[in-house]
Amino acid sequence: MVMPYWFFPLHIRTGRRATMIDWPQCEIVTIGTELLLGQIEDTNTSYLAREMGKIGVEVRYRTAVGDRLEEIVHVLRNALSRCDLVITTGGLGPTLDDLTREAVAAVAGVGLEFRQDLMDQIEVMFRRAGYRMPENNRRQAFIPAGSHAIENPVGTAPAFMAVVDGKPVICLPGVPRELKHLFKTEVIPRVHDFFHMEDRKVICRILKVAGMGESKVDSLIGDLIKPGANPELGLLASIGEITIRIAALAGNHTEASSMIAPVESEIRMRLGKAVFGADEDTLEKVIEDMMEGLGKTLSIAETFSGGLAALKMYRLPSSRLVSSTVLGSRIRVEAVAGVSEATAEESASALARSVSEKAGSGLGLAIFGFLVPSGSSYSVKAAAAVHGEGIRKHFAWEMGGDIATIQQRGAMIGLNTLRLALLEALNPDSLS
Amino acid sequence: MVMPYWFFPLHIRTGRRATMIDWPQCEIVTIGTELLLGQIEDTNTSYLAREMGKIGVEVRYRTAVGDRLEEIVHVLRNALSRCDLVITTGGLGPTLDDLTREAVAAVAGVGLEFRQDLMDQIEVMFRRAGYRMPENNRRQAFIPAGSHAIENPVGTAPAFMAVVDGKPVICLPGVPRELKHLFKTEVIPRVHDFFHMEDRKVICRILKVAGMGESKVDSLIGDLIKPGANPELGLLASIGEITIRIAALAGNHTEASSMIAPVESEIRMRLGKAVFGADEDTLEKVIEDMMEGLGKTLSIAETFSGGLAALKMYRLPSSRLVSSTVLGSRIRVEAVAGVSEATAEESASALARSVSEKAGSGLGLAIFGFLVPSGSSYSVKAAAAVHGEGIRKHFAWEMGGDIATIQQRGAMIGLNTLRLALLEALNPDSLS
Numbered sequence: 001m002v003m004p005y006w007f008f009p010l011h012i013r014t015g016r017r018a019t020m021i022d023w024p025q026c027e028i029v030t031i032g033t034e035l036l037l038g039q040i041e042d043t044n045t046s047y048l049a050r051e052m053g054k055i056g057v058e059v060r061y062r063t064a065v066g067d068r069l070e071e072i073v074h075v076l077r078n079a080l081s082r083c084d085l086v087i088t089t090g091g092l093g094p095t096l097d098d099l100t101r102e103a104v105a106a107v108a109g110v111g112l113e114f115r116q117d118l119m120d121q122i123e124v125m126f127r128r129a130g131y132r133m134p135e136n137n138r139r140q141a142f143i144p145a146g147s148h149a150i151e152n153p154v155g156t157a158p159a160f161m162a163v164v165d166g167k168p169v170i171c172l173p174g175v176p177r178e179l180k181h182l183f184k185t186e187v188i189p190r191v192h193d194f195f196h197m198e199d200r201k202v203i204c205r206i207l208k209v210a211g212m213g214e215s216k217v218d219s220l221i222g223d224l225i226k227p228g229a230n231p232e233l234g235l236l237a238s239i240g241e242i243t244i245r246i247a248a249l250a251g252n253h254t255e256a257s258s259m260i261a262p263v264e265s266e267i268r269m270r271l272g273k274a275v276f277g278a279d280e281d282t283l284e285k286v287i288e289d290m291m292e293g294l295g296k297t298l299s300i301a302e303t304f305s306g307g308l309a310a311l312k313m314y315r316l317p318s319s320r321l322v323s324s325t326v327l328g329s330r331i332r333v334e335a336v337a338g339v340s341e342a343t344a345e346e347s348a349s350a351l352a353r354s355v356s357e358k359a360g361s362g363l364g365l366a367i368f369g370f371l372v373p374s375g376s377s378y379s380v381k382a383a384a385a386v387h388g389e390g391i392r393k394h395f396a397w398e399m400g401g402d403i404a405t406i407q408q409r410g411a412m413i414g415l416n417t418l419r420l421a422l423l424e425a426l427n428p429d430s431l432s
Numbered sequence: 433m434v435m436p437y438w439f440f441p442l443h444i445r446t447g448r449r450a451t452m453i454d455w456p457q458c459e460i461v462t463i464g465t466e467l468l469l470g471q472i473e474d475t476n477t478s479y480l481a482r483e484m485g486k487i488g489v490e491v492r493y494r495t496a497v498g499d500r501l502e503e504i505v506h507v508l509r510n511a512l513s514r515c516d517l518v519i520t521t522g523g524l525g526p527t528l529d530d531l532t533r534e535a536v537a538a539v540a541g542v543g544l545e546f547r548q549d550l551m552d553q554i555e556v557m558f559r560r561a562g563y564r565m566p567e568n569n570r571r572q573a574f575i576p577a578g579s580h581a582i583e584n585p586v587g588t589a590p591a592f593m594a595v596v597d598g599k600p601v602i603c604l605p606g607v608p609r610e611l612k613h614l615f616k617t618e619v620i621p622r623v624h625d626f627f628h629m630e631d632r633k634v635i636c637r638i639l640k641v642a643g644m645g646e647s648k649v650d651s652l653i654g655d656l657i658k659p660g661a662n663p664e665l666g667l668l669a670s671i672g673e674i675t676i677r678i679a680a681l682a683g684n685h686t687e688a689s690s691m692i693a694p695v696e697s698e699i700r701m702r703l704g705k706a707v708f709g710a711d712e713d714t715l716e717k718v719i720e721d722m723m724e725g726l727g728k729t730l731s732i733a734e735t736f737s738g739g740l741a742a743l744k745m746y747r748l749p750s751s752r753l754v755s756s757t758v759l760g761s762r763i764r765v766e767a768v769a770g771v772s773e774a775t776a777e778e779s780a781s782a783l784a785r786s787v788s789e790k791a792g793s794g795l796g797l798a799i800f801g802f803l804v805p806s807g808s809s810y811s812v813k814a815a816a817a818v819h820g821e822g823i824r825k826h827f828a829w830e831m832g833g834d835i836a837t838i839q840q841r842g843a844m845i846g847l848n849t850l851r852l853a854l855l856e857a858l859n860p861d862s863l864s
Contacts, residue, residue, distance in 0.1 A: 053469055061495065311738045311743060324760075328746070407747070
């Protein structure tokens with residue numbers, strides 16, 4: 001993906017620090033040989049990077065290093081020399097190749113300290129799970145002398161925060177669930193305290209856009225994007241979705257929020273219904289909430305998108321989606337929808353009607369089209385349609401790319417067509 | 433995921449270099465602020481790490497840095513001080529914040545050199561696409577003086593290789609498709625040449641296992657895993673799949689292959705049908721090939737797995753899967769399969785029969801079960817069944833975890849049940 005140059009705040013692009021928003025600079029260090037082998041995607045680091053941005057910390061470097069003491073020490077020294085804050089993930093397990101504790105102690109020039117309170121906590125975790133604690137888990141009760149233990153209520157690996165050269169080094173476990181829990185409950189308040197961030201609050205508001213291309217969004221709100229301004233705007237395009245970030249710096253939360261509000265209103269006014277949500281919202285969650293409000297259930301039929309739109313809905317803890325189907329060929333579509341020789345829009349509409357009737361569910365959504373090889377990739381003439389309970393909507397488009405990209409874009413456009421149909425059902429006056 | 437300690441070759445775990453296989457050490461440097469914001473997963477690096485492992489290069493560090501000249505230079509110097517080879521991705525575009533060329537030149541202590549051959553190549557790319565080349569694309573025709581240009585036939589950004597302090601620094605574009613193409617066609621031969629790897633060939637063979645837990649695999653082949661041995665074995669578990677890597681070092685390809693063959697046979701004999709493929713094989717690809725061989729088509733019905741098994745099949749360029757369905761509730765399953773008050777196995781079998789009959793396709797696969805909240809996660813009593821054309825097979829199991837993990841495991845176990853059924857159909861004698 002090509003980043004528009006104006007996505008990045010001025011001080012990131014030019015190397016100068018903005019005078020307006022002066023974020024603490026952070027390095028994320030990932031410890032574990034498995035990441036160097038490329039067998040695992042490091043989703044922890046992108047999670048941390050995103051969450052850091054939200055609380056007003058700027059990630060300047062990401063480094064991954066294997067389970068070798070000397071190399072971890074080298075990486076930590078480097079990180080401390082160029083950043084204000086270091087966060088590590090991984091290497092806190094009970095085995096001999098879990099070396100984060102030793103490495104931080106070496107960098108701080110201290111020894112390891114046995115902490116009975118951590119030992120007790122680990123033993124309780126094992127007892128609760130009905131196991132006897134293996135002897136090697138004792139290693140996890142040692143942390144660098146003088147550092148602050150961070151209890152881990154969701155796993156056996158205690159985390160800790162050491163202060164080295166006056167800079168915090170916060171060491172978190174590599175298990176994503178534990179990392180996320182500790183980040184929210186323990187790291188945010190410590191970072192806030194350490195950098196006195198309560199005196200200079202950075203608030204980020206994320207707006208999410210679907211059904212509008214990047215260049216269209218740019219032409220509508222590009223004039224608002226002034227790098228270094230306060231609030232400052234940034235844009236990021238991913239497949240089928242555009243994210244707009246509004247970041248404001250102020251003396252307190254209320255003030256920052258009141259600086260964001262008029263910018264958010266202006267963007268919402270200019271982009272209209274294309275803004276589908278904010279912050280943690282996803283297209284499927286927003287749809288789920290609207291269907292809940294309307295008391296409706298849903299069935300989905302897909303062709304080229306392979307069931308991805310339905311899978312997104314099924315990932316929600318509860319789903320208004322009662323059934324979904326994928327039809328692998330034109331013949332199957334004709335058999336189910338009873339149409340042949342039709343345009344993509346006609347086929348999608350017939351499919352949507354057919355699935356909603358067969359499932360006895362309120363609404364039917366169809367995402368229709370068949371891949372045609374085109375050079376080393378594919379193209380498709382696609383259509384999405386919604387049918388049921390007085391709601392009718394359809395949308396046709398063409399696109400090309402590799403299979404995974406086409407499926408993702410198709411699923412997003414299909415779900416967005418459904419969102420717009422639900423929006424009209426909820427606000428019939430807003431029809432335009 | 434917790435890595436078994438014996439996954440890692442001895443020299444990785446202990447910091448000592450193995451005497452047997454002495455890999456060149458590499459650092460991968462990712463350049464681009466977008467990665468520091470966590471908005472994009474860096475799949476390039478894991479791709480490079482995996483491919484490097486295959487050709488016998490060991491990745492020791494991965495570093496990501498933003499678009500600031502000073503910081504890129506710092507990271508490159510660091511990388512050169514601790515590795516034999518540096519590969520960078522990103523920062524080769526035409527805009528002012530694409531700084532890889534400048535940074536490498538600065539580290540090498542040379543200027544940038546205009547290359548008419550690269551300029552011509554870029555202009556041809558634009559002309560072919562029907563565009564006039566924007567003036568700023570001229571920047572891409574400059575590379576550090578004395579470095580080797582690497583033509584990019586699939587994009588406008590030329591790559592290059594500089595030799596700094598006697599070590600190669602290879603700079604590739606960040607667009608995954610271009611990166612992969614250049615890696616295969618240009619980087620591998622250059623790295624081979626540079627490190628005279630033709631004299632010491634490392635061959636890796638990957639075996640893939642499904643339907644068998646990590647501890648079971650360990651108990652069956654653990655005695656073969658001797659770190660530092662040649663060939664050397666490593667294991668990696670992911671959800672629903674275990675990967676076994678056999679790496680051999682020899683004077684040439686034939687010799688290395690003949691060292692791997694007996695180890696591979698031994699593993700295949702001990703693990704039997706649990707080994708589903710090798711190297712680039714995936715469960716869905718293996719199933720597709722077997723169905724092709726049997727001339728059969730497939731329909732799938734899923735509940736808790738949300739259509740993920742079908743989506744995996746639909747990701748294949750061509751698919752024997754003619755239709756699939758996801759049923760979101762027990763009531764829907766009863767309506768389709770005509771069973772109620774049944775066990776998971778009975779429900780799965782009835783569903784499999786029903787979908788194969790309704791679709792008129794040869795085989796039906798059902799993945800059945802409903803999530804039950806359990807603390808902060810979920811559990812499910814699940815079953816998979818295959819039905820059609822004289823083939824009958826089912827398998828039941830229980831599992832817990834978050835929704836995405838349960839769906840992935842369910843899809844893998846379901847597909848593996850189908851694979852085992854197809855295997856029996858292809859080799860009826862091997863029934864056991």
